[in-house]
Amino acid sequence: MLIVENLSKEYPLFKLNNISFQLPKGYIMGFIGMNGAGKTTTLKSMLNLVKPDSGTVTILGKDVADSEVEIKQEIGFMLGEADYYSKSKVKKIANVYKRFFKEWDEKAYQNYLTRFGVDESKMISELSSGMRVKLAIAFALSHKAKLLIFDEPTSGLDPIARDEMLDLFHEIVEDGEKSIIFSTHITSDLDKCADFIIFIRNGELIANTSKDDLIADHILVAGKKSDLTDELKNRLIGFKLNAFGFIGLMHKNNMLDTEKLQTEIPNLEDIMIYYNKEEQK
Amino acid sequence: MKNLLYKELKLVIPPATYLFALLPALLLIPAYPYFVGVSYFFFIIQITFATARANKDHEFTSMLPIPRRQIVLAKHLNVAFVELLTILVAIPFALISSLIINPNGNIVGMDANFAFFGLTLIAYSVFNLAFFPAYFKTGYKMGVPLLIGIAVYLITICFFELVINLVPALKSTLDGLNPQTFIYQFIVLVAGIVIYVGSMFVSYKISTKKFEKVSL
Numbered sequence: 044m045l046i047v048e049n050l051s052k053e054y055p056l057f058k059l060n061n062i063s064f065q066l067p068k069g070y071i072m073g074f075i076g077m078n079g080a081g082k083t084t085t086l087k088s089m090l091n092l093v094k095p096d097s098g099t100v101t102i103l104g105k106d107v108a109d110s111e112v113e114i115k116q117e118i119g120f121m122l123g124e125a126d127y128y129s130k131s132k133v134k135k136i137a138n139v140y141k142r143f144f145k146e147w148d149e150k151a152y153q154n155y156l157t158r159f160g161v162d163e164s165k166m167i168s169e170l171s172s173g174m175r176v177k178l179a180i181a182f183a184l185s186h187k188a189k190l191l192i193f194d195e196p197t198s199g200l201d202p203i204a205r206d207e208m209l210d211l212f213h214e215i216v217e218d219g220e221k222s223i224i225f226s227t228h229i230t231s232d233l234d235k236c237a238d239f240i241i242f243i244r245n246g247e248l249i250a251n252t253s254k255d256d257l258i259a260d261h262i263l264v265a266g267k268k269s270d271l272t273d274e275l276k277n278r279l280i281g282f283k284l285n286a287f288g289f290i291g292l293m294h295k296n297n298m299l300d301t302e303k304l305q306t307e308i309p310n311l312e313d314i315m316i317y318y319n320k321e322e323q324k
Numbered sequence: 325m326k327n328l329l330y331k332e333l334k335l336v337i338p339p340a341t342y343l344f345a346l347l348p349a350l351l352l353i354p355a356y357p358y359f360v361g362v363s364y365f366f367f368i369i370q371i372t373f374a375t376a377r378a379n380k381d382h383e384f385t386s387m388l389p390i391p392r393r394q395i396v397l398a399k400h401l402n403v404a405f406v407e408l409l410t411i412l413v414a415i416p417f418a419l420i421s422s423l424i425i426n427p428n429g430n431i432v433g434m435d436a437n438f439a440f441f442g443l444t445l446i447a448y449s450v451f452n453l454a455f456f457p458a459y460f461k462t463g464y465k466m467g468v469p470l471l472i473g474i475a476v477y478l479i480t481i482c483f484f485e486l487v488i489n490l491v492p493a494l495k496s497t498l499d500g501l502n503p504q505t506f507i508y509q510f511i512v513l514v515a516g517i518v519i520y521v522g523s524m525f526v527s528y529k530i531s532t533k534k535f536e537k538v539s540l
Contacts, residue, residue, distance in 0.1 A: 094536070139335055
């Protein structure tokens with residue numbers, strides 16, 4: 044469905060370095076990383092909105108650089124809330140937008156508006172931030188797209204709306220024909236619905252694996268300050284000191300059988316946080 | 325192309341455009357330099373492009389299933405619409421002015437004849453060639469491109485007025501409303517149309533090349 048190979052883009056103060064990953068049909072991939080890690084740059088490079096210095100992106104078997112228009116008919120994307128033409132009514136913008144899509148599904152669009160509670164007769168400036176996100180998603184979902192690319196689709200949404208959005212993502216991929224890749228820094232979203240995770244930090248790919256494997260490969264360890272030897276520090280990806288001692292993250296295969304530390308299964312947030320500590324080390 | 329123009333008309337060109345487009349009515353003022361009457365288009369372009377930037381127009385257009393060069397095309401269609409609307413509105417006022425208000429000819433500058441509209445199109449072409457490639461270097465910075473465009477446009481119309489006034493052969497054929505000289509004036513009009521279409525094509529090509537490198 045989606046193959047990204049060696050995608051690189053250099054800016055004066057930032058470099059997206061050789062990003063490669065694949066997303067098969069019928070799955071949801073979560074894209075995590077801190078603010079400024081390169082998530083949006085990666086997504087924009089995939090869509091040819093940012094010209095990558097090198098690398099290729101293949102969507103539905105076609106190279107994006109060669110078949111951009113054809114591919115954009117078959118994918119849906121949102122790169123932030125619908126905050127364009129703020130003094131125009133939603134209906135007016137939709138009337139322009141839909142003309143460009145061969146497979147526009149008006150019924151589906153109206154259903155999404157009803158489901159999300161977006162009032163078409165309102166101006167964009169009258170919609171809350173969350174509603175604008177929902178509108179952008181409704182636009183992206185209404186032309187029978189096979190691959191959906193969303194940048195922070197859950198930001199600005201209240202917990203209930205977020206939960207409903209994640210349920211919708213599940214519904215979309217249910218038939219096994221469509222896939223979703225979405226970036227977020229709200230890792231609990233991914234705990235709920237992602238099959239695969241790609242994790243980037245400072246333009247570098249840190250992890251590209253299934254969510255279950257990513258979690259299974261890591262372990263949280265805790266102990267007293269006296270346990271935190273230099274040798275242990277080297278084996279830890281990152282650690283934090285607290286009043287009782289320390290908590291750190293390590294690869295499971297770096298764990299010694301003789302270790303007498305408390306252990307816990309990490310969640311995605313722990314993994315993100317401690318990898319960030321590694322960078323600071 | 326039809327959809328792009330529809331988008332520009334519905335979402336981008338602000339309603340004030342149509343009010344500004346009536347400014348060639350100033351041609352009705354007796355003894356008024358006609359070239360000034362057709363020069364208000366750059367107010368419209370300034371308002372349209374500034375509003376489009378504030379409304380994240382390029383961001384919206386880049387969501388559509390169109391190649392990037394069509395973002396450039398959309399803006400060329402937009403400006404062509406504004407310029408040609410200015411000329412269309414100016415024509416009836418030029419006729420009233422020439423036939424009723426200044427029947428003995430305009431005492432300040434050219435008369436509004438075929439040649440005048442031909443030269444106006446050439447001056448618009450100069451504006452477009454200066455403005456668009458400079459604007460599409462970034463796709464959002466428009467102050468300097470607009471200033472360059474307006475400067476070369478004003479120089480061009482001043483040059484036309486001067487040459488026609490100083491060269492007797494041109495004055496006798498291209499100025500005035502003598503039907504016997506209409507054939508020469510008509511040639512200038514046709515040349516103006518050809519140059520205008522050509523300039524849009526060249527500007528589109530250069531602008532596309534520049535805009536391809538821009539990150540959206």
